[in-house]
Amino acid sequence: MGNQLFIYNTLSRKKEAFKPLVEGRVGLYVCGPTVYSDSHLGHARPYITFDLLYRYLTFQGNKVRYVRNITDVGHLEDEVEGAGEDRITKKARIEQLEPMEVVQKYMNSFHRNMENLNILPPSIEPRASGHILEQQEMVQQILDNGFAYETNGSVYFDVEKYNQKHKYGILSGRNLDDIKTNTRELDGQSEKKNSFDFALWKKASPEHIMRWPSKWSDGFPGWHLECSVMSTKYLGEHFDIHGGGMDLTFPHHECEIAQNTACSGSGAVRYWMHNNMITINGQKMARSLGNFITLKELFTGKHELLYQAYSPMTIRFFILQAHYRSTIDFSNEALQASEKGLERLMAAMKTLGELKASDSSTVEVAPIMEKCFAAINDDLNSPIAIAHLFDGVKMINSIKAGSEKISPADLDELKEFYQTFVFDILGLKDEEMPVTGNNQTLDGAMELLISLRKDAKANKDWATADKIRDELNAIGIELKDTKDGVEWSLK
RNA sequence: GGUUCCUUGGCCGAGUGGUUAGGCAGCGGUCUGCAAAACCGUGUACGGCGGUUCGAAUCCGCCAGGAACCUCCA
Known part of the structure; x- marks a missing residue:
């Protein structure tokens, strides 16, 4: 019990004890970025959240296979603006680049950002463009099972038919009748039986550069297919955890479940985890809303809304100071508070390393350690864990000041704990500029x-x-x- | 319009029935030639109105305000 991790499963809307399918091994899939522009602050959240999960599961002794995809095929743009071009194609035209050049450029930038934030690379980082054949196979499988239909070279998922046999909407808590009455009419739906059907394979329009041959048409895979395909390929038909932003719950993850179920008869994922959004002035930070600040801008301070630059660890700490299922509001004041708090924690880490032991302790180290682990076990409650770390900071400073004493055994234990918890699990690092050595x-x-x-x-x-x-x-x-x-x- | 969720002190942000969250800022102090930094100590809260209860920030109802999703989205 003491070491049992509980995670909130969107599927059941409850915290559940986490038990991997195979003892000691965990399959984790997280929706990665669409690489067509620089990542912004909002993107940092899922990758930090699931980095914490990955680190913790690994710390617990699990062998974790962490798969995080790169979407480099491009989803369909808003019909009004993009006129059917996908985002990567559109960006390519603007910048006069090959689509794959755009992909490479922003993938590199994404990787730099991740490294800056001390986010561990996943075990496998599959790209949608490298799994076209597998995606076509899944389209065919769904067709064979009778849950899809072809129109004009495009293949659509037949949601109504699926719903007769399985239930559509189990993840997002929707039912098809509600969706029927509330879905807006969008362009290009004339080919579909119902507006809520979604594309598995889309025939490419003449100007669409990114295209692959298939038995249906020269085209590209549908919006939601790659995650179903690549998670199955690398983690199996059933695996433990699938994570992503809350905004992906519907339709993206709902469709993933439908695709997997249409293929194999049941959903693939046992625990669905969703992180909440980062807001700015109370509103979701999003590329489409234009209210975003890129990570690069944060690191350099070059953005009109920023009073100063914020280091990657300040950003990481800021995000860890809120629970992943709550929204967190961006402001300079909040970031400055995180910066100061982190400095205090790091200073105490250094102090801890220089502490002198006495023959006996006047402090208790075990409760702090237990509370920190209990917090993480409770659905990754990093803000609570950090609060307890600060209790420890006070203790460390008191020992340094001589008002408390610590025994050699306790000191060793405390050092080991802070090292492990702060650096290995929370993934923070000391980024203080070296004072000497470079000049x-x-x-x-x-x-x-x-x-x-x-x-x-x-x-x-x-x-x-x-x-x-x-x-x-x-x-x-x-x-x-x-x-x-x-x-x-x-x- | 439908579904879901939120509203905590100057700011950020935990907390699901009774016990100090924590960080930042503020205030007081220690240190210092001075300053900065650092450290120690410390007050302020639970959107409004009802209800349940011995007791509610925490449960229920209504009202007000806000958000997410329903369309690409982390």
Whole structure:
């Protein structure tokens, strides 16, 4: 019980004890990005959330196969704007690039962002364009099973027929009758029996560059197919966890379930997990709404809404300070608070490493460790875990100040715990700029200035001492007089 | 219009019936030649109105405001 992970399953709308299909092995699939522009803050959330899950499951001793796809085929654009072109094709035309060049460019940028955020790479990162044959096979299988029909070279999923045998809408809590009365009429639906049917294979219009031959037409796979296909291929017909943003619940994940069920007779996924959105002024941050800030802009501070740059770890910590199923609101104030909080935590980590043990403890280390693990076990409640880590920070500082004592055994345990929990599980890292090492000339000059200032201070020549400090500050070097001597850093 | 969800102190954000969330800011203090930093301590809350209960931020109802999904979307 103590080490039992509970996760909230969208399918049951309850927290459930997580038991992998095969003891000690976990199959995890997460919807990856469509690579047609730079990732924004909102995109960081699922990848950080599921990175935490991946790290924790691994820490628990599971062998985890983590599959996260790259969508490089391009989903259909809004008909009004894109006139049937997919997003990648459209972007290619604007930038005068080959579609695959666009894909490569933004995939590289995505990978850089992920590395910056200390997000571990998945075990397999399959690309939709590399699984066209498998997708065609699944289309055929669904056709053979009688849950799809072909019209003008396109193949559509027959939702009504599916619903007669299985239930459509189990994940999002919808029923077909409601959908029938509430689905808007969109262009290009004349080919479909019903507006809520969705494409499995789409015939390409003449201007559509990304296309593949098939027995139905030269075209491209449907919106939702790749995840069904690639999860099945790498994780099997049944696997443990599928994650993604809440906005994908319907229709994307609902359709995935329908496709898998239409193929094999049952859904593939045992636990569906959905992270909530990042908002800005209370509204969802989204590419389509134009209210997004890219990760690159956050890291460099180059965006009109940003007061300053925020480091990748500040972003990671900011996201971990909210529970993944709650919305989290972007603001400079919130990010600055996270930055300060993270600095405090990291400073305590350093202090912990330098702590001296006494012969006995006046503090208890076990409760903190237990509470942190209990929090993560409770549906990845990272904000609670972090709150308990801060209780530990207070304890660490008190030991340093001498008002509390810690035994050698407790100290070892505490060190080991913080190392594991903060770095390995939460995936934070110390990103403090190295003060020395990159420029020996500068180091030497600084040593000289600090030593001159020390002499001035010894002579109570405050004018000279302050001049050195203030003028260094003016050119971007900060001096701090600490108990352990003078520290300097580039601002 | 349909479905689902949210409303916590100056800000962010936990918390599902009784016990301090936590971070940031503020305030007080320690340290310091001064400053900064650091550390310690500390107040303010549960959208409104009813109801259930010995007791509700937490359960129920109504009202107000907001959001997500229903269309690509993390």
